[in-house]
Amino acid sequence: MSPTLSSRTQAPMAPALHTLVASHWAADLSALGTSFWIAPSMYMEIDPLAAWERLRASRSSRPGKASTGARAKTYTTALGQAQQMFRAAEAVGPKTSPLLVFYGLSQAGRAIAAAAVGLKGEEVWDTLPATLEYPLTGRGRLTPLYVSSSSVAGDFHPLLIVPVGDIPDHVVDDGSSAALGAFLKSYPGTTGYDSFARRRTGADADPNYEQRLERLDAMTWRYARHRYFFPAVAGLSPELHPLMAWWAVLYALSMLARYRPAQWANHINVEGSRHAVPIEKILEQAMEHLPVLIADTIEEVTTWS
Template sequence: MPRGAARSRVASLGIRSDFGTDQAWERLRASRSDPPGRANTGSRRKTYSAALEQAQQLFQAAAVVGPATRPVPVFYGLSQAGRAIAAAAWSLKGQDWRLDSHGIKTTGFHLSFPDIEIRTDPPGTQGSFVKVSEVLDSPVWETNPLRLEDVWDLLPPNLRYPLTTRDRLTPLYVDEASVGIHEHSLLTAYVCNIPDRVIDAGTREALADFLTSYPAVARHESYVTTGPGPQAPPEYSRRLPGQGEMTINWQMPQGTGTGFDGLATGAERRAYLRAMTRSYAGDRYFLPVHPPMKRELHPLMAWWAVLYALSMLARYQPAVWGTLISVDNSQHAVPIERLLEHAINHLPVLIADTITEVST
């Protein structure tokens, strides 16, 4: 892809409105006549079908109510979809697919909205969040909480909706279409959403410090610099605030290089990129790792954690929630509105993609 075309694609990132929501529900409904994976027989099949029907109806209900109550049906729609995911998952055998609780909890409602605390049940338990996380190779955490703001920032559509002015760790979009065949043995790709603070610093040290939170990116072999020599600073291109980009190279793993010239093929390079990144509605992202997490949080589970916290606020702290969603009184009102709109549009696609992921 020409460099200008890649930049044009990146410049529009985060404002795409058509995520194929209706088509995703069609995929999910069509799958019920011949359920995928282990959901094709017995009680798993019945649960798969019933859970998806409930999920769709809950999402439909969420679409016709306002922010005062929307977090409740949209969260429970996702939770029921999680039961379908568990029923279809090849990795869950015997009775391990049965889910018996939320598996996640929120505390600290007396704190500011960004500082609400999220914890999970221990690994190996049957709570929905824990078991679906296990299927997706996504981490759980117990004693040490994650702040709501940290999980909020893991969702790609929230790039434009920060909760505070604190430094953020957001998904780094990688342009998969920019990966092609090159006359060298490296995987080369455009990595985007480099924050302004890193670009403004302009040093190798600032970039290295930032990338420590992105293990897969930190394993790079090299990147394009502003000049020759091993100490030349990184070369960035800044399209929009908070959406800088740079070209990064990775050494291809051993065993690749099946092209006629002994170099990795375009397919091999793209496969390696996909192995290092997470998918979000057809796009690929490098995700940060927040302590106490040990690895990247799957985007579906980031949605799960955020929506659970919002649904608990709406249900058990209705006065606080009412203040938070008041556009006349709360700086968080519009970001919350946009998040809930994105949830209705994006999650059906993520659910359908996740079912395909765990059942094949």
């Protein structure tokens, strides 16, 4: 339930006079002739039993992508485990309950993921600049587009113009604006940006170098001290943060290595698997790219207001 707020006019009362009325959660705050009745946000109607009933019912009428196949089994099993863990947490004390609640939530997350839009591992793999030369499959790929900011310096054209690299050959060979526009629809950062918005400090002031870089930074993502347009995967918007993409790729590889050791051994066998070299390279580059990306991300989040 959202906090409710109503007012009524009455005779002036002493400022900051607080009188509890009606119940322990409603306060009559009187000042300057106006009284407000406020229901704190902590007051809400929670019915976990009804929620678990809804979740149990959904196991036979599975939603979204969990309607059939392996996702259906994952959805029903994970939700059942989540409910059992939450029940077990109710029966133990605070020394143990955090573990059970956390793993219950983790299994519920698996159910949510099973019902959500399909996200293929190779699509996430392709979003990393480190994998540009190491595809997992021969399918058409959506990879990051490198943006060179060197041309921004000294350019006084009213448009912000930057070279963009790694556009696929088939788009370049087509040469039409229609082909380029269709391709760039998968890159949310390019949407709606075709001109530079000036910030005038005088009647005829031109945008300066810092202002151009600021605009470019707003359109692109920072990765290892460079700028990129990143693709959206599985029709999602906005694009994945590159650190999240790394996390997803390494999580998948770690789960294979830990829980499917035989399959993992097959994948990294250079004599029998076309995935072996790409996996070797991505793990090598993880040791180089991640420290820089972590440092950049910490710098990024500390500037958030």
